[in-house]
Structure formats: C-alpha cells, structure tokens
Amino acid sequence: MTINRRRFLTTASAATLAAPLISTRAWANDPITFVSILDQSGGLDIYGQPMVETTKMAIDEINAAGGLLGRQIDLKVYDPQSTIQFYTQFATQAAAGDRADVVHAGITSASREAIRPTFSRFQTLYFYNVLYEGGVCDINNFCTGSTPAQTVEKLVPYTMNKWGSKVYIVAADYNYGQITAQWVQKFVRDNGGEPVETEFFPLDVTNFGPTIKKIQAARPDMVMSALVGGAHVSFYRQYAAAGMNQSIPIASTTFGVGNEHKLISAEEGDGMICAYSYFEEIDSPANAAFVERFKARLGADAPALNELAARSYEGAYIWAEAVKTADSVDRAAVIEALRSGLGFDGPSGRVEIEPKTNHALQNVYLAELKDQSFNIIETYENQQPADTLLVCDLVENPNQSEFKFENGLAAAGIDI
Amino acid sequence: MDLVLSLILQIVYVIANLALISLGLAIIFGMMRVINLAHGEFLMLGGYTVVVATNNGVNLWVAMLILAPLVVGVIGVIVERLLIRWLYGRMVDTLLATWGLSLLFIGLITSIFGASTSTTISPPLGVVTIGEYTSSGYELFLIGVTVALLIGVYLVLKFTTLGLVARGTMQNADMAAALGVSTSRIYMITFGLGAAVSGLAGGLLAPITGVLPTIGSIYIAKAFITVISGGSAILAGTASASVLLGGINGVVSFLTGPTLGEVALLLAAIVLLRLMPTGITGRFFKKSQ
Numbered sequence: 075m076t077i078n079r080r081r082f083l084t085t086a087s088a089a090t091l092a093a094p095l096i097s098t099r100a101w102a103n104d105p106i107t108f109v110s111i112l113d114q115s116g117g118l119d120i121y122g123q124p125m126v127e128t129t130k131m132a133i134d135e136i137n138a139a140g141g142l143l144g145r146q147i148d149l150k151v152y153d154p155q156s157t158i159q160f161y162t163q164f165a166t167q168a169a170a171g172d173r174a175d176v177v178h179a180g181i182t183s184a185s186r187e188a189i190r191p192t193f194s195r196f197q198t199l200y201f202y203n204v205l206y207e208g209g210v211c212d213i214n215n216f217c218t219g220s221t222p223a224q225t226v227e228k229l230v231p232y233t234m235n236k237w238g239s240k241v242y243i244v245a246a247d248y249n250y251g252q253i254t255a256q257w258v259q260k261f262v263r264d265n266g267g268e269p270v271e272t273e274f275f276p277l278d279v280t281n282f283g284p285t286i287k288k289i290q291a292a293r294p295d296m297v298m299s300a301l302v303g304g305a306h307v308s309f310y311r312q313y314a315a316a317g318m319n320q321s322i323p324i325a326s327t328t329f330g331v332g333n334e335h336k337l338i339s340a341e342e343g344d345g346m347i348c349a350y351s352y353f354e355e356i357d358s359p360a361n362a363a364f365v366e367r368f369k370a371r372l373g374a375d376a377p378a379l380n381e382l383a384a385r386s387y388e389g390a391y392i393w394a395e396a397v398k399t400a401d402s403v404d405r406a407a408v409i410e411a412l413r414s415g416l417g418f419d420g421p422s423g424r425v426e427i428e429p430k431t432n433h434a435l436q437n438v439y440l441a442e443l444k445d446q447s448f449n450i451i452e453t454y455e456n457q458q459p460a461d462t463l464l465v466c467d468l469v470e471n472p473n474q475s476e477f478k479f480e481n482g483l484a485a486a487g488i489d490i
Numbered sequence: 491m492d493l494v495l496s497l498i499l500q501i502v503y504v505i506a507n508l509a510l511i512s513l514g515l516a517i518i519f520g521m522m523r524v525i526n527l528a529h530g531e532f533l534m535l536g537g538y539t540v541v542v543a544t545n546n547g548v549n550l551w552v553a554m555l556i557l558a559p560l561v562v563g564v565i566g567v568i569v570e571r572l573l574i575r576w577l578y579g580r581m582v583d584t585l586l587a588t589w590g591l592s593l594l595f596i597g598l599i600t601s602i603f604g605a606s607t608s609t610t611i612s613p614p615l616g617v618v619t620i621g622e623y624t625s626s627g628y629e630l631f632l633i634g635v636t637v638a639l640l641i642g643v644y645l646v647l648k649f650t651t652l653g654l655v656a657r658g659t660m661q662n663a664d665m666a667a668a669l670g671v672s673t674s675r676i677y678m679i680t681f682g683l684g685a686a687v688s689g690l691a692g693g694l695l696a697p698i699t700g701v702l703p704t705i706g707s708i709y710i711a712k713a714f715i716t717v718i719s720g721g722s723a724i725l726a727g728t729a730s731a732s733v734l735l736g737g738i739n740g741v742v743s744f745l746t747g748p749t750l751g752e753v754a755l756l757l758a759a760i761v762l763l764r765l766m767p768t769g770i771t772g773r774f775f776k777k778s779q
Binding site (some may be wrong): 247273283285290307312317337 | 497
C-alpha cells in the first residue's frame with residue numbers, strides 16, 4: 075500500500091477525531107453508570123419514592139460486595155416530577171450525556187412509551203420494573219413487572235366467585251387504565267360475568283361523588299379499580315364515606331403499589347383484594363431479610379414495600395447477574411445473557427427473564443387487606459407473561475421495538 | 491325518586507365545593523383586585539394545618555374550624571405585610587410575586603413533610619341513607635358550612651363597621667383615607683380574611699381529598715374560573731357562578747363521566763364570558779355590589 079498525502083490525511087484526521095471517543099470509553103477502573111429516572115415528586119411520588127430507595131439499596135449492596143467486574147457502580151437518579159416532558163429530557167441526558175450502561179426508568183405506561191424509543195435509538199439498555207398492561211415487544215427493553223395475564227387473570231375469577239359476577243370498572247384515563255380495563259372486561263366475560271360499566275378518570279380528578287352515585291344506581295356485585303396516583307386515593311375515602319365499602323366490595327389492579335393502604339384508614343380499606351407479584355407480608359426468609367435490611371437502612375422513615383419497590387431492587391440485581399454472566403457491560407452481551415434463561419432469587423421468589431418477550435416469569439400472590447396490611451390468601455408460582463406471549467416472539471424476530479397494545483387489545487387481535 | 495334526590499344532593503355538593511374553594515379568592519381578587527396565584531397553596535396550607543394538628547392530638551373539629559383559618563389567616567397577614575402591600579395597583583407584578591410565593595410554599599412544605607404525607611383522617615359523621623342510596627354525612631355538613639360561610643361574609647361586609655369601611659376603601663381608597671381610615675390596615679385585614687377563608691376551605695376538604703404539597707394546582711384554575719365568571723359582586727357572583735358551573739359539571743359528570751364533566755364546566759365558562767365579559771353580576775344582580 076502506498077501512502078499518498080490524501081490517504082495520510084484521511085487516516086490521521088480520522089484517528090484524531092476518534093481519539094476522544096476512545097479515551098472517554100471506560101477504562102478498567104472507571105465506574106459503571108446506572109441511571110434511574112423515577113418520579114419523586116408530583117402526583118406519582120407515592121410510587122417513585124420507595125422505588126428510588128430500593129434501587130439505591132441494591133446498588134449500595136452490590137458496591138459493598140466489591141462491585142461488578144471489579145468496577146464500582148455509579149448510580150445517577152433523576153426526578154422527572156410526574157411530568158412526561160422531563161422524562162424525555164432526562165432520557166436523552168442519560169443516553170447521550172451520561173452514556174449510561176443501563177437505565178431503569180418510568181412508572182406510568184405513558185412515561186415508558188415516551189422514553190422507550192430514545193433508548194432504542196441510542197442503543198441504551200432499558201429496564202422497566204413496573205406492573206403494567208403488557209404488550210411491549212422490544213429487544214432493548216426488559217419489562218420485569220407483572221402483567222394482567224399473571225395478576226388480573228387470577229384476581230377476577232377469585233373475586234367474582236366470592237362476591238358475584240356484575241363488575242363495575244373504574245380506571246385511570248391513559249394507556250395503562252384504558253388497556254387494563256379491556257383486560258378486566260375480557261377476564262370478566264371469560265368467567266361468565268358481566269362488566270356493567272367502565273369509567274375513566276384523568277389523573278387530577280379528586281371528586282368522585284357523581285361516580286359513586288352511578289355505582290349505587292348500577293348495583294354491581296363488585297368494583298374493580300385501576301386508579302392511579304395521589305389524587306385518585308380520594309376515591310377510596312369518598313367511597314367509604316358514603317358507606318359503600320360495607321355493601322359493594324372493591325378489588326384493584328393498582329391499590330397498594332403506591333402504599334395507598336397506608337394512606338387511608340383501616341376501616342376505609344378493610345376487605346379489598348389485590349394480586350401482585352410481591353407483598354411486604356410474604357413469609358419467606360429471603361423476604362424477611364430484605365424487609366429487615368430496608369428498615370434498618372431508613373429507620374422510622376422507611377416506606378412500606380410493594381411490588382414496584384421490590385421489583386426495582388430485583389431489577390437492578392437481574393441486570394447485575396447478567397453483567398456477571400456476560401463478563402461485560404456491553405449492551406449486546408448483557409442482552410444475550412439476560413435472554414439465556416437468567417434469573418434471580420429475590421424477596422418475591424424467583425424472577426426469570428422469558429426470552430420470547432423480555433418479560434419475567436414470576437410468582438404471583440393474591441391478598442386481602444386487613445388493618446392496613448395484606449393477608450396473602452393464594453400463591454401462584456412461576457407465572458408466564460401469557461398476554462405478551464400472544465403477540466410477541468423476540469426469539470423468532472429479535473429486530474422489534476414495538477408496543478403491541480398501543481391501539482387496544484382488539485387491534486392486537488385479542489377478543490375482549 | 492331516591493336516585494333523583496340523592497343526585498340532586500350530589501349536585502348541590504359539587505356546587506358547594508366550588509363555592510367553598512372560590513370564596514377566599516373572591517375576597518382577595520374580587521375586592522382587592524390582587525391576582526393571588528398562591529390561592530391554591532393557601533388551601534393546601536389549611537389542609538396541612540389540620541394534618542399536623544390532628545397528628546398532635548388536637549380534636550379534628552377544632553383543627554378544621556378554628557386552627558386552619560387562624561393559621562392561614564396569620565400567614566396571609568404576614569404575606570400581605572412583606573410582599574403584597576408593595577405591589578398594590580401593579581397587577582402583573584402581583585401575579586408574578588404570588589406565583590413565586592406559590593412555588594415557595596410548595597417547596598417549603600415538600601421539604602418539611604415530604605412529597606406525600608400519610609394522612610389517615612377519615613371524613614367524620616358517618617353515612618346518610620336516602621332510600622336505597624347512601625351519601626356521606628360529611629358532604630351534607632360541607633354544604634351547610636358553605637352556606638353559613640357565605641351568609642357570614644355577607645353579614646360582616648353589610649352590617650359591621652369593618653365591612654362598611656372595607657367596602658369604602660375598595661371603592662375609593664383616597665376618599666376613605668381623607669375620612670381618616672387607615673387604608674393600609676384595611677387592606678391587611680381584608681387579605682388576612684381572604685386567606686383565613688381559604689384556610690378554612692382547605693382544612694375542611696382535607697379529610698375528603700387527602701393532602702399533598704401540590705394539591706393546590708387542582709383547585710386554582712377552578713377557583714379563578716368561578717370568581718371571574720361571577721363578576722364584580724363577590725358574594726352573589728361566586729354563588730351564582732358556582733351554581734351554574736357546578737350544576738353543569740355535576741349533571742354532565744353523572745351522565746357521561748368526569749372528563750366531559752370538566753370539559754362542560756370550561757365550555758360553559760368560555761361561552762358565559764364571551765356573552766358577559768364582566769361576569770354574571772356585570773349583567774344581573776347589579777344591585778348586590
């Protein structure tokens with residue numbers, strides 16, 4: 075090869091341009107960057123604050139045990155203040171500015187859909203550790219929370235069997251509530267019941283009086299709530315104030331994951347039934363140790379633990395396991411490790427990544443509220459994300475980054 | 491029949507709720523022409539007063555009916571002395587200053603109590619049964635308090651020397667000063683009174699809606715819409731606008747759902763202000779000014 079002037083210049087300038095890129099790339103002892111974007115203020119803070127605390131606890135524990143691959147983990151936490159616009163801003167900051175090795179982010183499905191494309195575009199590994207309506211089919215996104223086929227599918231027949239078959243649905247007015255309401259309708263019909271009415275509420279509604287009157291007029295056997303956020307807690311107060319909790323019981327797909335059972339009194343909440351993949355009241359040595367470490371860490375200020383908080387902790391560990399298995403923080407290698415049937419034995423039991431959907435195989439518990447704590451009635455082990463499996467196969471076609479239920483279940487070919 | 495009755499009760503409650511959250515603003519904005527963007531935060535502070543007091547063993551009724559208006563009234567007087575009195579007649583400046591104040595209160599309360607507060611105050615007073623339908627007794631109580639409050643403010647403004655002097659000062663401050671009235675003191679008292687009424691409203695709503703540092707933002711828009719739709723006569727205006735907007739909101743919410751209920755309220759306010767730019771009392775009930 076002859077080196078002429080032009081070729082020399084091209085090579086030299088390319089090398090000069092590339093040099094800063096190479097030098098900012100991680101050296102062996104640079105910390106690994108773990109970014110967490112969760113609402114710690116605004117209406118969604120009831121979910122975000124415990125999640126941030128458990129994420130910090132997981133990272134501190136991993137660092138205290140020597141870090142990963144001989145490197146410490148640097149945790150950066152952003153607070154998007156329950157505002158979608160800040161989510162997109164911080165997501166770009168995490169991916170392009172911080173060059174995060176992994177991002178654990180998002181509470182509402184609306185926020186997830188706002189930031190998921192950013193992480194795909196910047197090729198930044200993304201974890202979503204919140205229970206949701208199912209249907210994300212994205213090679214870059216691991217959804218570790220429970221989905222309706224795991225929880226609602228158990229909750230509906232159990233409560234219909236106990237209370238009756240006419241179900242009144244109240245839900246938050248955005249993609250989670252809308253799609254979850256469709257799942258509830260489907261499961262109610264599948265079990266021979268009748269969804270008498272479905273109502274949606276914007277997240278800042280605090281007066282539920284007209285709805286409570288409508289529920290009285292419709293005379294259902296039970297109410298199924300998929301309400302979200304601090305303002306919606308008013309529903310349970312006003313429902314009890316009208317004496318309705320004595321006559322028409324409530325089951326919920328969201329109550330408790332924001333520690334709502336601690337925000338309302340025992341008389342207002344007693345008798346409600348919920349199903350999640352984690353309750354603080356799970357009776358196992360792993361959970362007892364987890365709860366004890368958490369309380370010791372935060373003392374009297376420690377919030378109650380719920381699925382979102384526990385799964386944020388487990389989500390961080392699942393990622394850490396994958397980094398160890400891959401022996402690298404490289405995105406492709408970690409994704410491959412995660413999808414090789416990798417799992418983690420956490421406080422909720424074993425959580426394993428299901429490679430067709432990048433969702434989790436997990437235990438599900440059904441519990442009844444009594445005196446501000448949940449009594450576990452049923453345990454269902456190793457549940458499949460069957461809803462997302464209906465529409466998603468990343469093994470066959472890994473080149474996907476979609477939300478299959480974006481336009482509802484009917485559009486995804488599921489009869490409701 | 492039972493449904494109709496219990497529905498009417500519900501709509502009256504929505505109306506009372508609107509009047510309750512607007513009355514403090516009507517006094518401050520309607521009388522003093524001070525655009526108080528921290529109105530929602532006055533309500534929020536009333537709620538926090540009740541939470542803190544009951545957590546420390548104070549009786550709920552004392553906390554709601556006495557402590558909440560007292561504490562927020564004092565805060566109102568302090569705010570007027572330190573901030574508002576420098577800005578009378580400068581509408582845009584007061585708007586900015588009170589907006590800053592609102593952010594300050596939210597930040598302050600968040601850093602003291604955390605972003606969400608555990609409040610387990612249940613609405614007292616049990617359940618009222620109408621045939622096969624049940625309503626909360628506390629909602630009935632709130633309707634009563636709102637009516638009493640409107641009458642109380644009317645009596646104070648109409649039949650006391652303070653009310654007379656206050657109305658005179660708002661109409662023509664220079665003339666009032668020439669007659670030997672300390673207008674600065676009257677402004678301070680009126681602002682404090684408005685804040686106290688807001689505090690009372692916030693305290694009374696705390697058991698129903700719960701308390702959050704950002705809860706003010708839920709009220710502020712509705713309160714302003716009600717007061718502006720009501721027009722210059724603060725009591726007749728607030729009451730009539732609450733009846734109209736609250737009634738529409740209640741009926742549409744029941745027939746369709748809360749989203750369209752809010753839309754109907756806003757639409758009604760837009761149409762009303764297009765037809766009557768000076769509000770309801772700019773056209774009707776003119777004598778009530």
